Amino acid sequence: MVTEDPRLLPTPEAHDLLELTRELADKELAPRADEGEHRGEFPRELIRTLGRAGLLGLPYPAVHGGGDQPYQVYLRVLELLASRWLAVAEAVSVHTLACYPLAAHGTDAQRERLLPAMLGGELLGAYCLTEPAGGSDPAAMTTRADRDGESYLVSGTKAWITHAGVADFYNVFCRTGGGGANGISCLLVDAGTPGIAPQARERTMGLRASPVAQIAFDGVPVPVDRRLGAEGQGFSIAMQALDAGRLGIAACAVGLAQAALDYALRYARERQQFGRPIVEFQGVGFLLADAATQIAAARALTLSAARLRDLGLPYTAEAAKAKLFATDMAMQVTTDAVQVLGGYGYVADHPVERWMREAKVLQIVEGTNQIQRLVIARGLAHG
Amino acid sequence: MKTVVLVKQVPDSGAERRLRDADHTIERESADNLINEMDDYAIEEALRLQEAHGGEVTILTMGPTQAAESIRKALSMGPDQAVHVLDDALAGSCAVATSAVLAAALRTLSPDLVLSGAESTDGRVQAMPHMVAERLGIAALTGARKLTVGGDGTLTVERQTDEGYEVVTAATPAVVSVWDTINEPRYPSFKGIMAAKKKPVSVLSLADLGIDPGEVGTAGATSAVVSHQERPARSAGQKIIDQGDGGVKLVEFLASEKFV
Numbered sequence: 001m002v003t004e005d006p007r008l009l010p011t012p013e014a015h016d017l018l019e020l021t022r023e024l025a026d027k028e029l030a031p032r033a034d035e036g037e038h039r040g041e042f043p044r045e046l047i048r049t050l051g052r053a054g055l056l057g058l059p060y061p062a063v064h065g066g067g068d069q070p071y072q073v074y075l076r077v078l079e080l081l082a083s084r085w086l087a088v089a090e091a092v093s094v095h096t097l098a099c100y101p102l103a104a105h106g107t108d109a110q111r112e113r114l115l116p117a118m119l120g121g122e123l124l125g126a127y128c129l130t131e132p133a134g135g136s137d138p139a140a141m142t143t144r145a146d147r148d149g150e151s152y153l154v155s156g157t158k159a160w161i162t163h164a165g166v167a168d169f170y171n172v173f174c175r176t177g178g179g180g181a182n183g184i185s186c187l188l189v190d191a192g193t194p195g196i197a198p199q200a201r202e203r204t205m206g207l208r209a210s211p212v213a214q215i216a217f218d219g220v221p222v223p224v225d226r227r228l229g230a231e232g233q234g235f236s237i238a239m240q241a242l243d244a245g246r247l248g249i250a251a252c253a254v255g256l257a258q259a260a261l262d263y264a265l266r267y268a269r270e271r272q273q274f275g276r277p278i279v280e281f282q283g284v285g286f287l288l289a290d291a292a293t294q295i296a297a298a299r300a301l302t303l304s305a306a307r308l309r310d311l312g313l314p315y316t317a318e319a320a321k322a323k324l325f326a327t328d329m330a331m332q333v334t335t336d337a338v339q340v341l342g343g344y345g346y347v348a349d350h351p352v353e354r355w356m357r358e359a360k361v362l363q364i365v366e367g368t369n370q371i372q373r374l375v376i377a378r379g380l381a382h383g
Numbered sequence: 384m385k386t387v388v389l390v391k392q393v394p395d396s397g398a399e400r401r402l403r404d405a406d407h408t409i410e411r412e413s414a415d416n417l418i419n420e421m422d423d424y425a426i427e428e429a430l431r432l433q434e435a436h437g438g439e440v441t442i443l444t445m446g447p448t449q450a451a452e453s454i455r456k457a458l459s460m461g462p463d464q465a466v467h468v469l470d471d472a473l474a475g476s477c478a479v480a481t482s483a484v485l486a487a488a489l490r491t492l493s494p495d496l497v498l499s500g501a502e503s504t505d506g507r508v509q510a511m512p513h514m515v516a517e518r519l520g521i522a523a524l525t526g527a528r529k530l531t532v533g534g535d536g537t538l539t540v541e542r543q544t545d546e547g548y549e550v551v552t553a554a555t556p557a558v559v560s561v562w563d564t565i566n567e568p569r570y571p572s573f574k575g576i577m578a579a580k581k582k583p584v585s586v587l588s589l590a591d592l593g594i595d596p597g598e599v600g601t602a603g604a605t606s607a608v609v610s611h612q613e614r615p616a617r618s619a620g621q622k623i624i625d626q627g628d629g630g631v632k633l634v635e636f637l638a639s640e641k642f643v
Contacts, residue, residue, distance in 0.1 A: 016576045024570060054573035067573055 051121015098125025421500025
């Protein structure tokens with residue numbers, strides 16, 4: 001069970017929010033996760049239910065329909081969702097990330113027009129930064145947006161796009177100027193615009209309920225008033241969004257690992273060998289003790305970075321540390337959970353093998369863990 | 384349309400429940416208390432009618448202090464306000480006395496429609512909607528799986544029965560009790576939870592309702608539980624060790640219990 005010491009929550013309303021999240025997670029997510037992952041179907045209606053409950057715009061202002069919650073509370077919600085069904089938590093994280101460019105860099109007119117439906121969860125978002133030729137070096141992107149009167153015409157291909165084909169809007173980062181990071185802008189594009197072609201879904205190792213695909217843009221007309229921020233500001237917007245997104249992935253990793261520990265612990269208390277429960281053997285008990293310790297550390301690191309963000313302080317390096325540590329931890333803990341269950345852990349009758357497959361992607365998305373080290377090292381060298 | 388939903392706080396039917404030795408009533412303090420499940424469907428139905436026809440929705444609860452938690456939970460789904468009948472003298476009230484109290488409270492609210500769950504998961508008597516309607520002298524359309532309101536305000540109910548359903552109608556005011564087949568209750572929203580903290584909850588005592596404390600509670604109960612016993616602990620089952628004849632023994636056991 002996810003630690004819920006009320007002293008760690010800043011307000012009574014945060015406590016109420018987590019109660020609501022727990023009810024939704026237990027009744028709506030947990031019973032559907034296995035089947036949903038097996039069938040590989042995106043649970044769009046379930047995401048709408050979360051939207052109606054107010055969970056899809058938590059860290060944004062109430063005036064635009066958000067939940068006005070500090071990031072540390074939003075992350076606790078995400079952690080709880082991830083402990084029941086990672087694909088759904090990831091959908092919430094990606095959607096929340098996709099609302100960031102508009103919420104933080106849109107004009108008042110843009111926000112008033114577009115943000116309420118996004119934060120209310122009627123519209124699902126996606127984030128189109130990465131391209132087939134390079135994920136870790138987005139400044140080298142080649143997708144272009146050429147000015148044509150009061151519109152841009154967007155052409156190029158984006159890759160590894162979560163919610164490809166199911167999203168209602170895409171944040172598309174594309175080149176409006178010359179080479180390098182300064183030539184990139186951010187456009188908010190309706191998914192139904194002609195010329196957008198989501199490709200066949202990737203056949204992923206895990207998170208199969210979450211659609212991931214390339215999206216081809218072929219002369220897609222986007223009104224100039226759908227540009228978020230100034231021309232050339234796109235790269236900086238993308239990096240800011242990723243800082244926050246990384247904390248989301250870290251929280252997902254903590255939730256996933258907690259689920260794996262809880263499951264392995266329950267099994268180890270019941271499974272008898274040599275006449276006693278295997279949790280009483282030090283080899284198993286220490287494995288679980290290490291997992292519990294690592295989870296607590298990852299949670300603390302993640303929330304500590306979130307509190308910096310909530311105070312308006314720089315947190316780029318702290319977010320990178322949290323993402324790196326929490327996702328490596330989740331890989332280890334889910335692998336150990338399989339080990340605790342032994343042969344039973346390796347078969348699909350128990351969810352731990354799925355969780356182990358799901359953990360792997362967390363070390364890769366929102367910047368590989370190698371990139372996180374680069375961010376941390378850069379901060380150390382120049383900080 | 385002015386709708387009042389009867390909401391009862393009950394001990395979690397999924398958890399262990401105990402009766403007090405002194406008066407054989409449920410130990411509510413130790414139980415996890417929830418809104419009676421069927422009442423969620425009544426609240427949902429009230430909210431759907433409000434969305435379609437306007438009006439207001441009021442929650443009416445009779446119960447001890449901790450019932451206030453369930454009132455807030457109910458309000459977080461969307462109703463406008465609540466009335467909590469709270470009085471120490473109510474402890475141990477029988478169904479007949481409870482119906483008198485609810486009817487008195489309803490008279491102060493003069494609703495067009497009273498909605499309730501068809502039964503509570505603690506008592507399972509299924510009599511309260513009928514009793515309240517009788518006391519108020521209005522129609523009781525019970526066990527609804529569908530409720531529609533016509534242009535002239537006539538209520539039409541598909542009344543669920545063992546064999547199928549009956550269609551019954553009544554003019555308002557009326558009491559309608561619902562089964563869980565009628566709708567899918569909504570979850571509260573985060574905003575709903577926040578808003579519920581500010582919604583008005585009026586607390587009424589027996590004196591406010593003009594009811595003599597001697598007519599309710601344990602003192603005025605028309606029936607009394609005279610003794611109770613804990614359910615016997617589950618005894619160890621019969622273990623069959625397969626020594627080549629396991630299948631036969633299993634069939635013999637099932638046959639002896641008349642399963643096959």
